Every structure is written in C-alpha cells, then in structure tokens.
Amino acid sequence: MIIKSLEKLNIISNKIADQLTISDCICLIGEIGAGKTTFTRFLINYLQKKEGTKITDVLSPTFNLLYEYDLKNYKIMHYDLYRIREERELLNLGLLQENEKAIKIIEWSNMIQIPVSDKLEIHFEHTKNRNERKINFRGTGKWKNFK
Ligand SMILES: Nc1ncnc2c1ncn2[C@@H]1O[C@H](COP(=O)(O)OP(=O)(O)O)[C@@H](O)[C@H]1O
Numbered sequence: 464m465i466i467k468s469l470e471k472l473n474i475i476s477n478k479i480a481d482q483l484t485i486s487d488c489i490c491l492i493g494e495i496g497a498g499k500t501t502f503t504r505f506l507i508n509y510l511q512k513k514e515g516t517k518i519t520d521v522l523s524p525t526f527n528l529l530y531e532y533d534l535k536n537y538k539i540m541h542y543d544l545y546r547i548r549e550e551r552e553l554l555n556l557g558l559l560q561e562n563e564k565a566i567k568i569i570e571w572s573n574m575i576q577i578p579v580s581d582k583l584e585i586h587f588e589h590t591k592n593r594n595e596r597k598i599n600f601r602g603t604g605k606w607k608n609f610k
C-alpha cells in the first residue's frame with residue numbers, strides 16, 4: 464500500500480488503533496526515518512484522545528529501549544530494539560513474557576522472535592517521494608487477514 468502523506472499514515476494508524484485489544488503486538492520494521500515512530504505517535508495520541516486521557520509526547524525510545532503509556536484500562540509499551548544485541552537484555556524489559564495488560568509496539572522487532580499470537584507486522588519503505596512511504600502488512604492470529 465502506498466501512503467502518500469502523514470495524514471494518510473495517521474488514518475491508517477487510527478484504523479489499527481480501533482482494532483487493538485490487550486495483548487496485541489504491533490511490530491514495525493523498516494530503516495531509520497521510515498516512519499515507525501511517527502506511526503506510533505499517531506496511534507498513541509489517537510487512543511489518548513479517544514479515552515480522554517492526557518495527550519503526551521511520544522518520543523523515540525532509542526536510548527531507553529522502552530517508554531510506557533498508561534491509558535484507562537491498559538498500558539501501551541513502546542519499544543525500540545535497534546540497540547539490542549543480545550536477547551537476554553530483553554528479559555529486563557518484560558518483552559519475552561506474556562503481559563496480559565499491555566499492548567506492545569516494537570520498532571526493529573526483527574532483532575528477536577516475539578512469542579505473541581496476535582501480531583501485526585508493518586514493513587515500511589521509502590519511495591522516490593520524500594513524503595510518501597510504501598507499507599506492507601503481515602499478520603498472525605486475529606491480524607492474519609488485515610489489509
Ligand atoms: N508519509 C510519511 N510517513 C511516515 N513518515 C513521513 C511521511 N512523510 C514524511 N515523513 C517524515 O519522515 C520521518 C520519519 O521519522 P521516524 O518516524 O522517526 O522514523 P523511524 O522511527 O522509522 O526511524 C518524520 O520526520 C516524518 O515526519
């Protein structure tokens with residue numbers, strides 16, 4: 464799918480957000496600047512607005528590896544695994560355990576195997592146009608047929 468603008472990316476992120484349930488995992492794959500953090504920001508700010516919780520900054524967790532957002536009935540855990548070298552570093556982040564009360568959004572998820580059944584992978588690519596991206600979906604479980 465071709466995403467012609469940030470506004471279009473926002474629309475897609477909101478559509479995905481509306482279908483999210485606790486214990487879902489969204490995996491974002493694509494090079495630096497492809498739009499992974501921007502997608503996550505749109506998604507989290509949309510859910511904050513929808514739930515009437517405070518709209519916050521959504522920054523890249525490049526150095527912290529994880530930022531958490533508390534919504535009314537669940538948490539969103541936003542990871543960036545770019546700097547992860549060993550899977551055991553992830554044990555501290557709770558990433559390899561099932562976390563029933565959290566939605567996980569993982570940039571650079573291709574660094575590890577993620578043992579979650581309902582998973583939507585989104586692959587981002589640049590195109591010739593600066594404000595355009597190509598994205599592909601690859602889902603499992605409830606996301607299997609998402610387009
Ligand atoms: N259609 C688009 N989709 C995603 N990002 C876009 C688009 N058009 C322009 N951009 C810009 O590209 C940059 C993407 O950066 P970012 O989301 O931090 O990427 P990543 O997290 O993949 O490294 C942002 O500055 C964003 O505003």
Ligand SMILES: [Mg+2]
Pocket residue numbers: 499500501523543570
């Ligand atoms: Mg990023």
